[in-house]
Amino acid sequence: MSGQTVTATITDFDAAKAYAGKEVELVIVSQIRKGVTRQAIPNTTKVTYQNKSHVDGTPDSETPPTPPVTVTPPGETPTVEKKINNTLDHLDIDTETDYNYNITTKPPVDIHTYKRYVIKDTLDSDLAIQDTPVISGDAAKFFDVTVDGQTVTPPTPNTPPLEKKVNGAESAKLSARQEVFTYTIATTVPTGAFAFEISDTLKDALTFEGDITATLAGKAISSNQISISGQTVTVKLTKDQVRKEAGKPVHVEFSAKVKDGADLTPYMTNGVTSIPNTASYIVNNNPATKKDSNTVPVLPPTPNEPExxxxxxxxxxxxxxxxxxxxxxxxxxxxxxxxxxxxxxxxxxxxxxxxxxxxxxxxxxxxxxxxxxxxxxxxxxxxxxxxxxxxxxxxxxxxxxxxxxxxxxxxxxxxxxxxxxxxxxxxxxxxxxxxxxxxxxxxxxxPPTPDTPPTPPVNPPKPGEPTKTVSRVEGLEQISLLALLKATEAFRFDIKSVVPMDEADDKRQNLTSITITDNLDNLFAVKKDQVAVKVIDAPQENANFIDEDVEKSQAALDDEKAKLEEIKQSGQTEAATAALAKAQATVAALETQLAEAQAKLTELKAMKSTEASTTEQPATDTASSTDTSVAGTTIDNSVEIAAQEALIADVQAKLEAAKVEVQKAQEALAQAKTAEVQERMAQLAKVNAKGGLTAEAIAALGGTIKVEGQLVTVEFTDEDTMEALRGYTVNVIIYSSITDVKALTDDHFTKGIDNTATVQFNHDPNANLIKKTNKVTVVPPKEQTLPPTPPKPEEPKGDLPTPPKKLAPTPKPATPILPKTGSVETGFWSLLGLGLAALGIFALSKKKKDV
Known part of the structure; x- marks a missing residue:
């Protein structure tokens, strides 16, 4: 394509052989340029070619141009055309039968510059204009219509009243949600009109029920003029009906009901449910003429909420x-x-x-x-x-x-x-x-609570006097005899023992372990996960050997924990113990050395004393004089004595220094032990929701819980733990129940099942370190008989009757409904309507002829 020229050229003649003798079409899409008013714009086409007879250098052969085809835009000259009933130039038709003259014109492209544009049609005097001549479509608003020089102003249709009722009243209060109600619409055909239709659109919560009927001047309107589309019913009068029945009454009637399952909450105000409805009509197909009726509400009962x-x-x-x-x-x-x-x-x-x-x-x-x-x-x-x-x-x-x-x-x-x-x-x-x-x-x-036999209260445990109690699962009773409410009721045993405290350093008792055992009766259930340990009743402030102020110790716990970490990292406890042993060994050795030196000094001093006494004795006897002379040979051990004294002084100095080292080692060991005890005290605070020590805390405290058959053993074997427990009460709880109710005998029901426990310190069988608790007794009740026959409900009145208030039945259509319009098809009435219409036309025609 180049400019305004379009060229189509064959490039592959071998392939083109397939199209030899066939038709090839070139399609060119084009437009008339904006603003062009030129009429009959021509266009031609020709084909140029070179065949086998073509001589090089000569012009291409070409076909003659095609005859021109023309396109014409709207011109600057108006056009007008007239037909009968859209297409005819001639019509044979009976008198007094409507037909249409259809006049079409094309305004010029520059119509906006015009000052006058009139379509004029003069009818013969034998012809009569029917209704109002109209310009169709949107162009109607730009034209006034004139006939024979007289301006025809269509009469303004009147707006007749439009009244709507429901069940014959301004509103209808329904007795039940499903009740069927009837709407009526009353109006008259407007005068000066050529079209008239009445419509009514129901709210979504409503639905049509049964037939829709309409009358004009008391006569039924054909079902073909009644249509339903969705929620809207429309009754449309024919042009002939509008013209001939102007001012006559129109009555529309139909039934409706609330849809099953419809949500009425949008129609509820202040507890009242009200569904409005309004009808309307339109004259001459002009929406501007729409008129609404009064609003008639239906009031279904606002449902009571069930209780x-x-x-x-x-x-x-x-x-x-x-x-x-x-x-x-x-x-x-x-x-x-x-x-x-x-x-x-x-x-x-x-x-x-x-x-x-x-x-x-x-x-x-x-x-x-x-x-x-x-x-x-x-x-x-x-x-x-x-x-x-x-x-x-x-x-x-x-x-x-x-x-x-x-x-x-x-x-x-x-x-x-x-x-x-x-x-x-x-x-x-x-x-x-x-x-x-x-x-x-x-x-x-x-159920009533059975009387519990009176039992003496169980006093709190004292050091050396452990106690045992039995209670229901919550542990509120803490008594020595428990009467169960039923044989399978769960219960608990509490064994409590106070860990002794030291009253003074010289009366300190070294505790290494505590062992609490309880051998339950074979009728009692026992499981390891049903055994718990509590540490209760904190000691008073007279405290123990390691720390005399428990409260201060607790307040300083965080600081001691920090020290403990340092001690653990440096192995201070073991080092302090070793250092103390070494210092004590050094002191012992020096004390032995000092004793030997002091004995030697005493011997030397004794020898010197003997020498001095011999020298001073008088010579009275010759023999003795001779012996003394020999024995009194000059002997001087003063140097040895001085040296021994110096040795003793040196050993004493070393001994004093060694004692100082022992004291330091003892203090270091005491500090290490204090930190270890504080750690154990921290573990005592780790409890579960019921206040019992956690399994992790028990293990950290060196404790174990064992269940072997019916024997329960709770034991702590850590010395630092024992120091931390001094003054506290260790409380072992065993949850149990009777395993075999059928094995119970009359003795069990009357005397109960007894049980005791044992508490031992340091694994020592000494009577002062192993004690038995008091006896506790569990008394089960005898099994009751099977429940008696239950009470019976009241005798029924019989089968449910028909509801006392029968709702209005849903009317059923007597005839089939047209598939598209929803209106009712009745063959008989259609034929009758056609017959009446024919008679009416014949009578009217005859009347006009008579005139």
Whole structure:
């Protein structure tokens, strides 16, 4: 393509052989440029070619140009054309029968510069204009129509009143949500009009019910003129009806109802449900003429929300009753007024595990049996579900009867005041599709507590006097004899022993371990995970050997922990012990050396004293004089004595220094031990939710729990732990129960089952270090008989009757509905209507001729 020239050239003549003798088409899409008014713009095409006879250098051969084809834009000269009934130039037609003249014109492209543009058509005097000549489409707003020089101003149609009623009144209060109601629309055909239609659009919550009828001047309007599209019904009069029946009454009537499952919450205000409806009409197909009727609301009953209640034996909220004794739970659920349009209605009641259902569970409706409510029982769960909502319309209440009893072996310790609660729930989805849930207040049952035989109180343990108590699981009783409420009831033993404290340094007792053992009766259950250890009753401030102020020690615990870490890292405890032993050995050696030196000095001094006495004796005897002379030979040991004294002084100095080292080593060892004890005290604070030491804390304290058959052993073998425990009470708790109720004998029921425990320190069998606790006794009750026959619900009145208030039945269409319009097709009435119309036309024609 180059400029305005389009060229199509064959480039492959071998391939083009396939098109030899065939037609090839070139399509060019084009437009007339904007603003061009030139008429009959031509266009031609030619083909140039070189065939086998072509001589090089000569011009190409070419075909003659095609005949020109022309395009013409709207010109500057207006055009006008006239037809009859759109296409005809001539029409043979009966008199007084409408036909149309269709006049078309094309305004020029520069119409905006024009000052006048008139379409003029003069009809022959034998012709009569019918209705108002009109310009069709959007162009109508730019034209005025004139006939024979007279301006024709179409008469302005009047706006007749439009009144709507429901059930013959301004509003309708429905007795039930499903009630069918009737709308009526009354108006008159406007004068001076050629088209008239009435319409009514229902709210989405409503639906049409049955036939729609309409009359004009008391005569039925053809069903072909009534249509339904979605929520809108339309009645449209023919042009002939509008012209001939001007001022005559029009009446439209149809029934409706609330849709099943419709959500009415958007129509609820201050607890009142009101669904409005308005009709309207349009004249001459002009939306500007639309007129609305008065608004007529329908007021379906605002549904009451269902309520649920639960009682025991019809009226009670609490019942004291023996175990294995039957009683009745009565659950009542009020039915809402619109139960028939509910989607879900389920009553659920799950009894506690300590209760049991004792008999058949039944559900009545207002005292009648019915299959509209289905009851299922799964274990302790009772469910009553409505399965036929329509059948319950007009009834008031569902009554659910659940016979039950308290199990004889039920453990009620977890219930406050042993009151066993129970409540029922109601789940429902109402008519508006809203899902809700309600539940009753709990009602409670309690078995009477049996009298407990009076027992002497168990005094708190004292050093050297461990104690044992028995209690229910919570440990509130702490007594020596416990009468069980039932043979399978769980209970606990508490063994308590105080770890002795040191009153003074010279009376210090070195404790290395504590061992608490309890050999349970073969009837008692015992498991390792049912054994717990508590450390209770902190000592007073007269404290122990290592630390005389426990409270200060606790306050300084964080500091001691830091020191302990340093001690652990440096191995100070072991080093201090070794240093103390070495220093003590040095002192012992020096003390031995000093004793030997002092003995030698004493010997030397004795020798010198003997020499001095010999020298001073008088010479009276010759023999003695001779001996003395020999013995009195000059001997001087003063140097030896001085040297020995110096040696003794040196050893004494070393001994004093060694004693100082011993004292330092003792202080270092004491400090290390203090930190170790503080660590153990920190472990004593690691407890679980029940206050017992955690398994990790027990292990860190050097403790163990063992269960071998019926023998329970709790032991701590760490010396630092024993120091930390001084003044505290070690409390071992053993949770148990009777394993085989059938093995109990009359002696067990009357005398009970006895039990004691043993506490031993340092694994020493010495009577001062091993003690037995006092005796405790567990007394089980005899097994009760099976529960008696449960109470029966009231006798039903019989099968559920027909609802007391029967709702208006849904009208059924007597004839088929047209698939597209929804209007009713009746062959007979259609034929009759055609016949009447023909007679009317004949009579009118005859009347005009007579005139």
């Amino acid at each position: 649920i209640d639960k009682k025991i034996n019809h009226t009670l909220e609490h019942l004291d009753i023996e175990t294995n004794q039957s009683y009745m739970y009565n659950v009542t659920a009020d039915l809402p007024q619109d139960i028939a349009t509910y989607r879900e209605f389920v009553v659920t009641d799950t009894l506690e595990s300590v209760l049991a259902i004792n008999g058949d569970v039944v559900a009545y409706v207002d005292g009648y049996t019915t299959d509209a409510v289905k009851v299922t029982v799964e274990g302790n769960k009772v469910t009553a579900s409505v399965v036929d909502f329509a059948k319950l319309a007009g009834f008031k209440q569902i009554q659910l009867y659940i016979p039950a009893y308290i199990k004889a072996d039920a453990d009620l310790t977890s219930y406050a005041d042993k009151k066993v609660p129970n409540k029922a729930t109601l789940d429902f989805t109402d008519s508006n599709g809203v899902k809700k849930n309600k539940e009753t207040k709990p009602v409670t049952v309690t």
